[in-house]
Amino acid sequence: MPNHPKAPKFKNVPRHVAIIMDGNGRWAKQRGLPRIEGHRKGVESVRATVEAAGETGVEFLTLYAFSVENWNRPKAEVDTLMRLLQQFLRDEIAELNKHNVRLQAIGRLADLPASVGGQLHETILATSRNTGLTLILALSYSGRIEIIEAVQSVIREIQLGHIDPAQIDETVFSRHLYTRYYPDPDLLIRTSGEMRLSNFLLWQLSYTELFVTPTLWPDFRKPDFYEAVRSYESRNRRYGRI
């Protein structure tokens, strides 16, 4: 995809960038605000990052927006996150279309409240013809559960006689993951300085380059995204070879 005139020029653009958007709570706490305000500000970072990724020529951007573990947060916080998500899905359709962004989602989507699930479906449909960036939201997502569901799906295929266990290799198995339509991420960005994967894309991140920034997610803007791509540009990916 062509580099947009607004973005810096990169020699080597990652095809797929995945982001663990962390630090919303701490950002709010530092300012004596309720955690919710950090999430609200985080939506602005989502907007800026989607634009930056599109302008850089990234093809796939996966955002870890809500984990299966996040359901255990206080009900008021979960409710607000769901409301922010629904608002984003409803209000951003025009902007996504303007920027030629196609929305997709991965995770246990049936766990979402019906109103959020319905809006998600609607926005996916409304942006399905766009041919630029594919924005993938990980919602009610767990890497371990994704792998377990893939195993269950493989077993069903075996029981139906559609595959022979001897044929199962990485390619066959990958076709049973939520991410079967997308390449593995080339670059993982995690904000707020934490050095963890937090159950995100456990299978898919095997050979992904990591970039951890101390910036808290609500402060993350286009220059932070460009800095991560700049760092990726200079990496020498060997995939276990020399």
Ligand code: FPP
């Ligand atoms: C992590 O910060 C962030 C989340 C659990 C939610 C991310 C959600 C958004 C950015 C807004 C909604 C998303 C979209 C796509 C519109 P934290 O709360 O764990 O922060 P902490 O570690 O400082 O407590």
